[in-house]
Structures are given as C-alpha cells and as structure tokens.
Amino acid sequence: MSKRLSRRTLLRGAAGLGIGLPLLEAMMPRSASGATPTAPRRIMFVFQANGDQTKRRFIDTGETSFTFDEFLAPLEPYRKDLLLLNRLDRRYGKFQPNERADGHQQGGASLAPWKSGEGAFPIGGADKTIGYVTGPSADHEIGDRVLKDNLGVSTRHLVFRVNTKENNIWNVSSHAGPVGQQSPVNPETDPYNAYTSLFAGDAKDDPAALAALAKRIAMKQSALDNAIGEIGSLRAKLGAADQQRLDQHTQALRDIERTLNATTGGAACAPMPFATPKLNVFDDEKHVELGQLFFKVSAWAFACDHTRSINFNWSGNTSNRVYKNLGMTEGHHDISHVSDEEAFGKIRVIHKHLWEQSVTLHELLKATPDGPGGTLWDNTLVVHWNELGQGDVHSENDALVVLAGGAGGHFKMGRLLDFQNKATFADMLVSCFHYMGFEDVMSFGDPLLNSGGPLANLKA
Amino acid sequence: MSNAEYRNTITDLLGDSPATASLVAAATRSFPSETESLGFRNNADYLGVSTLVAQGYVDAAEQFLEPIATNQSFLSCTPTAGAEIDCARTFIESFGKRVFRRPLSADESAQYAAIFQKSLTAYDFGSAVRATAFAFLQSPKFLYRVEFGAAPSASSVRPTPYEMANRLSYLFWQSMPDQSLFDAAENNQLSTSAQIEAQARRMLQSPKASRLLEYFDEWLGTDTLPTTFTRDATLYPNLDANLVPMFQQETRAFVTSVLARPEGNLSDLFTAPYTFANADLAKHYGLLGPTGSDFVRVDAPGRAGVLTQGMMLARDKATRTSIVRRGLKIRLDMLCQLVPAPPPDVNLTLETTNTSNLTQRQRLEQHRTVKSCAACHDLMDPVGVVFEGFDAVGRPRTTDEQGGAVDTSSVIERTTDANGPASSPAQLGALLAQSEQVRSCYVTKSFRFFYGRDTDPADACSLAQLSKSFKGKAYSLSELLIALTQTDAFLYLPVRSSESP
Numbered sequence: 001m002s003k004r005l006s007r008r009t010l011l012r013g014a015a016g017l018g019i020g021l022p023l024l025e026a027m028m029p030r031s032a033s034g035a036t037p038t039a040p041r042r043i044m045f046v047f048q049a050n051g052d053q054t055k056r057r058f059i060d061t062g063e064t065s066f067t068f069d070e071f072l073a074p075l076e077p078y079r080k081d082l083l084l085l086n087r088l089d090r091r092y093g094k095f096q097p098n099e100r101a102d103g104h105q106q107g108g109a110s111l112a113p114w115k116s117g118e119g120a121f122p123i124g125g126a127d128k129t130i131g132y133v134t135g136p137s138a139d140h141e142i143g144d145r146v147l148k149d150n151l152g153v154s155t156r157h158l159v160f161r162v163n164t165k166e167n168n169i170w171n172v173s174s175h176a177g178p179v180g181q182q183s184p185v186n187p188e189t190d191p192y193n194a195y196t197s198l199f200a201g202d203a204k205d206d207p208a209a210l211a212a213l214a215k216r217i218a219m220k221q222s223a224l225d226n227a228i229g230e231i232g233s234l235r236a237k238l239g240a241a242d243q244q245r246l247d248q249h250t251q252a253l254r255d256i257e258r259t260l261n262a263t264t265g266g267a268a269c270a271p272m273p274f275a276t277p278k279l280n281v282f283d284d285e286k287h288v289e290l291g292q293l294f295f296k297v298s299a300w301a302f303a304c305d306h307t308r309s310i311n312f313n314w315s316g317n318t319s320n321r322v323y324k325n326l327g328m329t330e331g332h333h334d335i336s337h338v339s340d341e342e343a344f345g346k347i348r349v350i351h352k353h354l355w356e357q358s359v360t361l362h363e364l365l366k367a368t369p370d371g372p373g374g375t376l377w378d379n380t381l382v383v384h385w386n387e388l389g390q391g392d393v394h395s396e397n398d399a400l401v402v403l404a405g406g407a408g409g410h411f412k413m414g415r416l417l418d419f420q421n422k423a424t425f426a427d428m429l430v431s432c433f434h435y436m437g438f439e440d441v442m443s444f445g446d447p448l449l450n451s452g453g454p455l456a457n458l459k460a
Numbered sequence: 461m462s463n464a465e466y467r468n469t470i471t472d473l474l475g476d477s478p479a480t481a482s483l484v485a486a487a488t489r490s491f492p493s494e495t496e497s498l499g500f501r502n503n504a505d506y507l508g509v510s511t512l513v514a515q516g517y518v519d520a521a522e523q524f525l526e527p528i529a530t531n532q533s534f535l536s537c538t539p540t541a542g543a544e545i546d547c548a549r550t551f552i553e554s555f556g557k558r559v560f561r562r563p564l565s566a567d568e569s570a571q572y573a574a575i576f577q578k579s580l581t582a583y584d585f586g587s588a589v590r591a592t593a594f595a596f597l598q599s600p601k602f603l604y605r606v607e608f609g610a611a612p613s614a615s616s617v618r619p620t621p622y623e624m625a626n627r628l629s630y631l632f633w634q635s636m637p638d639q640s641l642f643d644a645a646e647n648n649q650l651s652t653s654a655q656i657e658a659q660a661r662r663m664l665q666s667p668k669a670s671r672l673l674e675y676f677d678e679w680l681g682t683d684t685l686p687t688t689f690t691r692d693a694t695l696y697p698n699l700d701a702n703l704v705p706m707f708q709q710e711t712r713a714f715v716t717s718v719l720a721r722p723e724g725n726l727s728d729l730f731t732a733p734y735t736f737a738n739a740d741l742a743k744h745y746g747l748l749g750p751t752g753s754d755f756v757r758v759d760a761p762g763r764a765g766v767l768t769q770g771m772m773l774a775r776d777k778a779t780r781t782s783i784v785r786r787g788l789k790i791r792l793d794m795l796c797q798l799v800p801a802p803p804p805d806v807n808l809t810l811e812t813t814n815t816s817n818l819t820q821r822q823r824l825e826q827h828r829t830v831k832s833c834a835a836c837h838d839l840m841d842p843v844g845v846v847f848e849g850f851d852a853v854g855r856p857r858t859t860d861e862q863g864g865a866v867d868t869s870s871v872i873e874r875t876t877d878a879n880g881p882a883s884s885p886a887q888l889g890a891l892l893a894q895s896e897q898v899r900s901c902y903v904t905k906s907f908r909f910f911y912g913r914d915t916d917p918a919d920a921c922s923l924a925q926l927s928k929s930f931k932g933k934a935y936s937l938s939e940l941l942i943a944l945t946q947t948d949a950f951l952y953l954p955v956r957s958s959e960s961p
Contacts (some may be wrong), residue, residue: 042820119914120506122792124801129498156511161643162796166684176510185493188512188791193490199513215583220518222575223595231600237608245508249600254512282687322690322778330778441661 028416039379040150041373041408041436042302043308045111045139047173048318048354049272050336051106051388053344054398057086058416059065066416071351074359075402080414083403083458087389088428089421090396092450101134103394105169107387108317110399112137112175113426117182117191121169124206132169136177138429138444140185142307142436147258154262155307156255160194160294161187162287164316171316181244187313190281191293192274196296196369197259198306216259224253262306284321287314288357296363299368302376307434312361314354317387323350336391347391358384362404378406383433385425397421401428410435423455432455461603462502462912463491464674468635471852472668473558473838474527479718483922487523493514499793499905500678502912509603521597524592528555539585539808548576551589561594561605561636562645572596576626605630609953619954621645624656627950631910632663634671660945664938672941675909676715678791682708682771685834692779695861696853699744703853704814706741707770714769725935726902730794730889732765734758741770745855764889768850776852778860783820783839787844794892795875796901799836819864821845829914846888867959910944922949 001411029312041409052071060067067085068076077156090110092100099115100106101124108114110131116124117131124130136144143157159174167186174185188194235246273291279286291314298310316320320331326349335346382404389398398421403411426445431454433441443450467484474480490511494501509517528534534555536778537547550574558562564572575595579588593935597604605626607824610616619627628650637645640663644650644659666961677683685704689696697758700706713736718724736755737747749758766772767790775789776782791797818826828834848866851857869883878895882888892898907915915923925947926940933939944950 097800100801103834105801120495122498123788123799125799127800129798130801131497132495165493166496167493172495182506183508184495185510186495186512189492190490190822196519215587216522218582219579219587222591222836223518223577223598226571226575226595227598227600234600234606240683241505246600248512249509252509252511255511258516269871284690324690328692329694331690390636430859447667 023197032333039408040308041372041410042308042310042376043139043142043383043432043436044298044312044361044380044381045090045173045383045385046358047311047313047315047317047386048351048358048386049315049317050109050332050347051386051391051394052400054087054390054395054400056344057083057349057400061086061416061418063415063417070401071348073403074352074355078359078362078404080331081405082415083411084416084426085399085401085403085455086416086418087397087402087421088399088419088423088425090399090425091449092396095446098130101169102413103396104318104387105130106133107394107396108170109137109172109175110387110425111139111173111311111429112177112386113424113429113449114175114306115446120182130169132182133175135175135179135184136171136183137175137185137311138432139174139309139311140176143307144431145433145438146436150308152262153308153382154258154264155301156336157309158194158298158301158307158310159185159187159311159313160191160298161189161313161316163189163282164288164319165189165286166216170318171313173313173317174311176248177372177447179243182217183248184414187311189289191297192278192281194294194297195274198236198301198304221259223258224257228253248266257345259306285324285345287321288325291357292360295364297313298361299364302380304363304372314357315459323353326350326353333367339392343392352460365405374406379408380405381410381432383409383428399425401425407435407458411458417455417457419455423451424449426450427453427455431458434459461605462494462507462634463488463632465502465630466491466517466672468633468668468671468830472635472638473631474524474532475533478525483527487520488516491520497915498908499681500909501913502870503911504912504915511762517598517603519932521594524597528593529586529589529680533679534558535589541753544580544585545573545577547585548580548589548592549573552576552592552601555593556596557642557682559599559602561626562620562878567576588735594625595910607665609951618651618951619953621648621650623652626651628656628659628851628945629687630912631944631950632672633666634666634837635668635843636670636675643754653951656945656951658936661951664941670716672910673712673715675906677708678894678909679905680711680771681775682711683795685771685774687775688776691853700740702740702771703727703744703890704774705856706738707774709738709755710741711766711769711771712735714766717757719941720938722936722938723934724937726899727893727935729765729937730767730898731886732885733761733763735760735763735765735769744853745770762856762884762886764886766848767885767889767892768854773847773852773854775852779846779852780820781850781852783824783844783848784840785844786847787840790843790888790892791839793834793905794898794901795878795895796897797875798838799839802832816863819860819862819867821848821867841872841880842872843888845870846882849884866897875948899930900927903930903940906940907949910941918954920947922947 020228043158056069057072058066059069061453092106101116105124112135114131114133114135117134118128120131122129139157147156172184174184176185231250235243240373279289281290294312300433318333320333322328322331328346332350335343351389364421366375366381368376369375370379384402389395426449429444430441433444434454442453467488469674471480493505497506502877508738535551537550539547552569556572572592576588576592607619607623610620622645625637627805629635629637629641643931651653667745689699689703689706691699713721718728734757737750737758738755739750742750747758747760750756770934776786791799793939828837844869848868849856858866868886873879876897878891878897881893890893901924926943929943930940
C-alpha cells in the first residue's frame, strides 16, 4: 500500500480558503487493484426553489444553436459542457389525490419519485393527512451502490442545505427509504460541522497528536461496537416498525465507523480549516457565503474520495428567503405566487443570482485536480434542478434540468433537448444511475413516473 | 429522544447548573432539527437515528466526559492499583442506573466492566472511566425509551415501576426521572392510579415543569418564528430588533400564568383580554403599564389570549398581513381540520402587487369566485379576515397597508360547532372557547405531544377518558396534564411491544 501524504502539510501557507489542491499520485483514488490511478465518477445534485418562468429560459431553442435568456445567462461560459433537458414531466397526476402532496412538497421530493405516505401533515392530501415520500432518493441510492462497490469510500452521500432550520415536508429533498417507508434524511445545515465530520479527525503531524487521536478513535470504536451489539439484542424483541428504525440506527453507526477508519487508515486528506469567525448558518443574508463553504467541503470530499454523491440545496423547497442583497423586500415564495410582469421580473433576478452562485461550483471543480492531468470537473456530473416548472402555476411538468460537467465523457454535451413533457424527471434519474455505472437500473421510483429506461439521445 | 429531551436528560444527568446548561447547549447546537409531523417534532415514528443524528450524539458525548468523570456522585472511590475494576464497578452501577434510568442487569454490568477493562489495559483508569461513560451515552438503552412492561396479568401489560417513572418524567419534564421517582420505582410506589396522580401533582409544581412549555411552543409555532423579522422597513419603520424573542416570551409568560392557576382553562387561552409584556413590548403594542424588562400582566382590551399575541399575528408577509395564513393556523391547529392541496396547474395569484385598488380582503373575495380556489379558501379566508384589525407586527390598526379602512366583519362556517358571525379576534375566540371541536382538538394535540406519538384507533377509549376529565375539570389546562397520567394509554402498554426514541 502506498503511503499517503497529509494534505494539511502540503497546503500549509495557502491563503485563506483557497483550494489549490496539488496533484500528487499518492493522494489520488486508486482502482481496486491499486495499480493505475483512476478518476471515479461523481454526482452532485444542486437545488434551487420555487420554479421559474418557462418562456424566459431560452431565446433560441436549437439543439446546438440555443441561446440563454436573462436568468440562465450565467451558464453561457459553460455551454460546451452542458446538457440542457427542457420540459420533463413529473407525472404526479398519475397518483391518486391521497398519494401525492402539493406541487412544492411532492416536487421537492423529485429525487425520490415515490408516492407520498400518510400521517405527517394536515395540508396536502385530499381527505387524509399527507406524509413524506415512501422511498429513497437517487442521491441516497447511488451513494449506497457506490459504498457496496468501493470499500475505500467512507460516506454514502452528503446532504447539505443552506439556511432553513426546520425539517418538514417543505424542505427535505433526500430520503433514505427503503421502499414503503417514510424516512426523510435531514440535511446538514452547518458547513463547519460538515468539515469537522469529514476532515477534523485526519492525521496530525506530531506523534502526540496522533496518539491522542488514536485513543479517541479506539474509544469511539468500542462504543459503536457496543451499541451495535445492544441494538442487535433489542431488535429481536421488537415489532417490525421498531426493527426498521433500529436498522436505520445500525446503518448510521456503521457509517460513522467507516468515517473513523477512513480518517486513520492512511488516507490522510486534511484541507485547510475554514476561516473564522463562524457565520450564523440560519441567517438568510449569509446564503452566498454558506453556499460557498458547502461547495468547498463538497470539492474536498470528492477530491479525497470520501463520497461520490452529494445533494446540495440552496434552500428548502417553498423557500421564502428575502433576497435583501437584491433589493427585495418580499419572500421568494410569496413573489413566486404572483403572475404579473413585475413579480416575474423579480423571479428572474433571483434565479439569475442563484445561477451566478451555482456556477462558482463549476469553477471550483475546474480548479481542483483529479485524475491524471485532469480536474474534478472532468469526472463530475452536476445536476441542477428545481421542485417546479413554472412557479406561479406550480406546474409539475415543464421541468428544466441542467446537466453540467465533463461527466467522464458519458454524455454528449453542448446541447439543448426539448422533451415536450413526453419523458420524465425519473427517467432523467435513471440516466444518472447509468452515468455512475449502474446500467442495470431501468426504472427508479414508482413505475407510474417512469417511461422504462434512461432518457434517449443523451449519451456520447 | 427529541433534541429537547436529550438536552434536558443530559442536563439532569450532569446536575442542573448554569455551567451545565451552557455546556449542553453548546455541545448540541448543531443537532439537526427533528423531522416534523402533525405540528410536532417529537413523534417517535419520525425520530429515527440517521447518520447525522448519530454523529451528533458521538460529538456531543465527548464534551460530557470530563464533568462525568469528575462527578463525585458517580465516582466516589479511589482506585487501587491492580484492583481498579472494583472502583469502576461502583461507577458502572451508579452512573449506569442514571443513564439507563433503571438498575442494570448483571449481564449489563459485566458488559460495561469489559469495556472499562479493555480501555484500562491500553491506557489508564481515568481514560477507562471516560471510555465507559462514552459507551453508555451511545447506548440505545440511553437514546431510546424501551418498554417491555411487567409480566402480563390476565389481559393487560403494565409498565414496570421504572418504565412508569420514565413515562411521568418525560411527560412533565421532558427528561429523566429525579431521585424521588427513582425511589418510588425502587419501592414499587408507582402502581396505583392514586400514587401516579400524586407524583404528577408534585412534578407539575417543580420548576422543571417549565420544560413542558415546549408543547405550547410547538403547537402554536412560536419556536419556528424566524429569529429576525424581514418586514419592509419603509412600511414598518423602527421596529424593535428583539421583537421575535419578545413575542416568544410573551406567549410563554401568558401560558405559564394560565397553567399556574388550577382554574386556568382553554377559554382563557382564546379570550383573555390581557397579555404579558415588558416595557419594550408594551410600547410596541401601545399598551400602558409595564416599565421594566420583566414580563408582567397587562390589560389589553380588544385582544384575545393567544389569538392576538405577537407570535400569532407575525406569521405574515414582508409587506402586509396574511389573511390566508392567519386563517390556516386556526383551521389546522385550533380546529384540527385538513386543508387539501391546491389542484395542479391552477393560477394561484391571490393579488397583483400594485395595479389594483382592491383591499386584500376584496382580492381574496374575487379569488374565491373561482370554484377550485373557493374549496379551500372558504375555509381560511373568513377566519383570517377577523384579524385584519391587527397589522403584520401585532399592533392594532384601523387602516390597511394601502390606507383603506379595514373591514373585519365575517361569518365563520364549516366548523362543527364554532360557526357564527365574528368581526374580531375576541368574537372568534368566544366561538372557539365554547366549541367541542376545539376542545377535542386540544385534547388530541396534547395526546400527540405528551405521549410522543400519533393517536391510533386503539386510543379511542383514552381520548374519550381525556375529554371526559377535561370537561369535568372545567377545561383546566393543568388538570388535563394530570388526566394524561390516568388514561389506559398511559397506564398500560399496547399489546404490541413499543419503543420510543
């Protein structure tokens, strides 16, 4: 096994939050054989809320001659690495009224295209309460498959959300499943925490610090083993619903175990700590800075191969953030309910602002070395999405999904494809599974929401 | 455990003090907010331990090891070389009993002694004590309230005495039992209804009972108000920066006063023509009386208990009141009604921003001429308009944001027994206060929160018992809490085995 180098050592002296990760063979993920360095494929979902104004997405809709209208203009510099999937349908109308929540709620769970359950909220169903969706999301399932295939990867998926403290049917986009069960994955809202969980346990340089770290890890390992054993004994005495919950707990403890091992097993990968002072993570006015910090953690997590699946959210769905930085006085969701030109003007300003922020992720990926002579951008697929199509009418069809990145050459990029609502959002997720190498997946989520296979005409 | 339960339990475990409180607050600050269901965040069905939660428990517990290892009540002996395990055993017995909230079995003691021994071999006594304490704090027997019940009698299973001690302590204190409950469990004095009621009355008088205000915070939604207001500074100039914390304090002080009086009842919640304020909040409301920073009772003619408190009137928009949201809150949380989702792909425009001279009320009336909109807005809007005499930051007003006169006259419909004309929150409050639908709703909400689960069909008898007791005690809020300890659902285990994190 080749010795791995501490990234902290290498980055010492780098300024502030800079992420100029040097490329060293010893730090690159290896294929299972350990012979040739390979760059694994990664996927990152990036969410923004409340739908847009569909007729103002593009001026020219030609497959390769497309031109962006106002709010998508920040994407122009990346056009050769974009695959624009316009007018995908979500088909929630195929569900019975009690099986689907409202447009924001159900649309916000688009990554988990399953029927909604019962029992969590009094708004949404027809004559019963509505629940969370009853199956896993793509970020979770892809991460799960990666874990099963790659012993070196420690973290199934990372789920990040900027601002929004509460976790409810209006703001959770990741779900653990299994199929048939409501199991929302509450996101990390604190990038400092995310950083610490992933990197703070990494190897220090001096022996005393290393010994102290080893002692802490031994303590944790012993406690986790003990807890897993106790859960096993309890489990046998409990009913099925409780057993499922205990299984989730066991899986969580195993997740932590893997992280413990990843940070000691020589895979030293310690980027620079964040600059202080710490921001208030629930302050809407800090959303740009918080997003940037999450992007940095994401890039590091990919570069260190801690995970290959990330679900990032600029907000919860139905976000009512007031964009004071844009001169707004009303909340985003409130504005999105209004159909006049003044309101749409504000929506376009908000979306343009969020796209300007989202493309900084593109820049970060392009700046982070990965694979032989390449960067993370070459080996990552960024999936930009929204819970609605047109915001004011809460349309569940007309979804725009923007695929971005080199994506390992899997897709034929530089194109705009109009699906005319004849293919589905779930079909798009199937394409994501195929990109990640899981080509056995021909349907994801409820069959009613799938056409049976990936989207046509995407691949290179 | 919910986050509040975890914080309270650790606080009581370490010994309640300002230092402990700040340590626990800091160590648990980044716990993710719990998954919400039916307005609460403590429903066991939705409190699974995800990776993020489990990581939080690991990180937090490291912060508690020092105070545990230096606490004389857990560790009073001095270890002797070669026989450290003897001293460790006393620690395991005393600390373990607090953490599991019941005595350890012999097997459990041996299991934790082995953890101690392993760490002792590698390190030293102090490290081994800490490693043992750490393992206790990750145990599912600490993090969940697991109940297996006493040996069943002919037809029913009762909780063991320690399980009953836990049921009581988590109901009233959102925390672990105190010494008195441990003693009562030890001496099998938690078996009759009278013994349980006596404990309940004692616990309700304890300062720790203030923790049950969490119920009102979650029911009324005061805990999820944004920390700062995003009101348009032109329309709402010079707002006090502490408005939201003051609104939260107002409601807590008010509810505390209603609970403190045995006769304080549901009607007081919805009709009290007074509130609680400090000097700053009174100034904001335009009320006379309070001069200091303490929240004191102040007469507030025209106000109606929680209905007109700032936290209720503040769920509005940046530039105006929201008739819809105010009405929705009453329908969902006071009347326990369902509101269906809007049909897909309809135009949801309630108003145009500046091209119309209509008031919000008039725009909504126009909106309701569309049949698909009326189905739900007929529920919300007529309730919401009675609040139009209060602006979006809770102050009385006679003109709206555009300068037009407000019209609050309305007729409440589509309730079981709270229908009728109303043109003010006080008149709405009077309708709610005498309504069986509202009383039943309050009982259901209390059941969900204080038992930490939703009702199921098997609870019909318990709900009926609660409603009967509630009526018998003239709808006293504190007596309903006592009654919650006297139901079948509380005194017995369901036939299936149950477990609640």
